[in-house]
Amino acid sequence: MKYRYCCIFLLFSLGSSISGSLLAQEQLTSFRAPVEQAVRHNKGMQNAYLENQKVALEREEVKGKFLPTVSLHGGYGYLNSSVDLDLPTHHLPITGINLFEGSQRSNLSTQIALAGVTAKQVIFSGLQITNGQKALEQKFRAQSLMQEAGRDQIAQEVLFSFDQLMLLREVDVLIADSEKRLNKEHQKVVKAIDNGLAIPYDRDKLKLAMLELENKKAEVESNRELLYYKLQELTGLDKVDLESVVYPLSEIILALDEATVMNRKELQALEASQKAYDYALQKEKGGKLPLVFAFGSVSYLNAFDSRFTLKDVGQVGDVKMKTNHLQLAPNYAVGIGMKWNVFEGKTHKSAIERAKLDIQINENKLEDTREKLSLLQRKTRADYELGLKKIGVNQQQVAIAKNNLHLASRQFEEGLSDVTERLEAENEFYKQSLSYYSQILNQRNAVTELLKANGNLYDTITR
Numbered sequence: 001m002k003y004r005y006c007c008i009f010l011l012f013s014l015g016s017s018i019s020g021s022l023l024a025q026e027q028l029t030s031f032r033a034p035v036e037q038a039v040r041h042n043k044g045m046q047n048a049y050l051e052n053q054k055v056a057l058e059r060e061e062v063k064g065k066f067l068p069t070v071s072l073h074g075g076y077g078y079l080n081s082s083v084d085l086d087l088p089t090h091h092l093p094i095t096g097i098n099l100f101e102g103s104q105r106s107n108l109s110t111q112i113a114l115a116g117v118t119a120k121q122v123i124f125s126g127l128q129i130t131n132g133q134k135a136l137e138q139k140f141r142a143q144s145l146m147q148e149a150g151r152d153q154i155a156q157e158v159l160f161s162f163d164q165l166m167l168l169r170e171v172d173v174l175i176a177d178s179e180k181r182l183n184k185e186h187q188k189v190v191k192a193i194d195n196g197l198a199i200p201y202d203r204d205k206l207k208l209a210m211l212e213l214e215n216k217k218a219e220v221e222s223n224r225e226l227l228y229y230k231l232q233e234l235t236g237l238d239k240v241d242l243e244s245v246v247y248p249l250s251e252i253i254l255a256l257d258e259a260t261v262m263n264r265k266e267l268q269a270l271e272a273s274q275k276a277y278d279y280a281l282q283k284e285k286g287g288k289l290p291l292v293f294a295f296g297s298v299s300y301l302n303a304f305d306s307r308f309t310l311k312d313v314g315q316v317g318d319v320k321m322k323t324n325h326l327q328l329a330p331n332y333a334v335g336i337g338m339k340w341n342v343f344e345g346k347t348h349k350s351a352i353e354r355a356k357l358d359i360q361i362n363e364n365k366l367e368d369t370r371e372k373l374s375l376l377q378r379k380t381r382a383d384y385e386l387g388l389k390k391i392g393v394n395q396q397q398v399a400i401a402k403n404n405l406h407l408a409s410r411q412f413e414e415g416l417s418d419v420t421e422r423l424e425a426e427n428e429f430y431k432q433s434l435s436y437y438s439q440i441l442n443q444r445n446a447v448t449e450l451l452k453a454n455g456n457l458y459d460t461i462t463r
Contacts, residue, residue, distance in 0.1 A: 027252055028461045031162070034235050034245070035155045035461050041236035042154055048147040055143060059136035065129045066122055074115035081108045110306035116299030116331070123336070126289030131282040138276035142269040149265035151458040154234070156448045161231050163444050166249040168224050170437045175213050175220070178430055182210050185412070185422065202419040209423050249440050251391055252447045260381060264373055264455035270366040277362055281355040287348050290340035300329040373453070380450040387443035394436040401425075401432040 192198035408425030
C-alpha cells in the first residue's frame with residue numbers, strides 16, 4: 001500500500017526538478033486515489049446514493065402499474081335464511097282457483113365453497129402513469145447530480161489537508177535552518193564570552209530564540225497529528241499510507257479557458273428538477289381523463305348440503321327439499337371497464353395548482369443559482385489571479401529578507417551590530433519565508449475554489 005501511494009505522488013517530485021509551477025492537470029490528477037477513496041468512504045455520499053435508490057424503486061413501482069395484477073380468492077361459509085314471499089293474487093275464472101293467495105314462508109340453509117382467479121390490467125391511465133414515470137426519472141437524475149456535486153467539496157477538503165501538511169514540512173525546514181544558524185551563532189558567542197569579547201546577555205538572547213523555535217516545533221507536530229487524524233477520517237486510509245504522500249508545495253497554473261467552463265452539477269440538477277415538475281403537472285392534468293382497464297376471471301362455486309323448506313303449503317303442509325350440491329364451474333368472465341372521476345370537489349384543481357407553484361418555485365431557484373454562480377465565477381477567477389501576483393511579491397520579500405539576514409550575520413560576526421539586530425533579521429527571514437509558503441497554500445486553495453465554483457474540481461482530479 002505504501003509503495004502504491006509513493007508511486008502515485010512520484011509525479012510531484014519529478015515535476016519539481018523541472019519547474020516549480022505545473023499545470024493543474026499534471027498536479028491534481030496525482031490526488032486521484034485518495035480523493036476517490038474519500039468519496040467512497042464518505043457516509044453522507046453513501047446515504048445520498050441509498051436515498052436515490054429509493055427513488056429508483058419508486059420509479060419501477062410506477063412503471064409496474066402497466067403490468068397485470070393477478071389475485072387469488074377463496075372461501076367457505078354457511079348460510080341460513082328465512083324467506084317470506086308475498087306475490088299478487090291471480091284468480092283463474094274457469095277453475096275458480098286463486099294463485100299466490102296469501103304469503104309464502106320458507107327457510108333455506110346451505111354450505112358454500114368458492115375459489116377463483118382474477119386478473120386486471122390498465123389499458124389507459126390518462127397518461128398519468130407515463131408522466132409519473134418520467135417525473136421520477138428526472139427526479140432520480142436530479143438527485144444523482146446533487147450527489148455528484150458533493151464530490152467537489154470532499155476533494156477540496158482532501159487537497160487542502162494535504163497542502164497544509166506540506167506547508168508544515170516547509171516550516172520544518174525553516175525551523176531546522178534557523179536552528180542551525182542560531183546554534184552556530186550561540187557557539188561563537190560562548191567562545192567570545194570565554195575570551196572576554198562578549199557578554200552573557202548575548203548568549204541568553206540566543207538561547208531564548210532557540211527555545212522559541214522548540215515551541216514552534218511542538219506546535220507544528222501537534223498540528224500535523226490533527227491533520228493526519230482528519231485525513232484518516234476523510235479517506236479511511238491508514239496513517240502509514242498518508243505519511244507516504246510527499247510533494248513540493250508549489251503554485252498551480254490553470255488553463256483558464258478550460259477551467260472556467262460552467263459544469264456545476266447543482267445547475268444541472270435544478271434543470272432536471274424543472275423537467276420533473278413539468279411531467280408532474282402533466283400527470284395531474286391527466287387526472288381529468290378516464291381510467292380504462294381490462295379484466296378477466298375464472299371461478300368455482302359449490303353450494304352443498306342445501307336444505308329448503310316451504311312452510312304451510314295448503315293441505316300438504318311443510319314441503320322439505322334437499323340437494324347434494326349446486327355446482328357452478330368453471331365460471332369465466334372477461335371484459336373492459338372504465339373509471340372516470342367526473343367530480344372530486346377541489347381536489348384535482350388544487351393538485352394542478354400545487355404543481356404549477358412547484359414549477360415557479362424551481363424556476364426562481366434556477367435563476368437565482370445562475371446569478372450567484374456567475375458572481376462566484378468572477379470572484380474565484382479574481383482571487384486566483386491575485387494569488388499569483390501576491391506570490392511574486394512574496395518572492396521579492398523573501399529575497400530581501402534573505403539578503404538582510406546575510407548582512408546581519410556578517411555584521412554580527414564583525415561586531416558591527418548587536419544580538420538584537422541579528423535576531424530581528426532571523427525572525428524577519430522566517431516570517432517572510434513562512435508568508436511565502438502560506439501564500440502558495442492560499443493560491444492552491446484559490447485554484448481549488450475556482451475549479452469547484454465551475455464544477456470541474458473532481459473531474460479534473462479523476463480525468
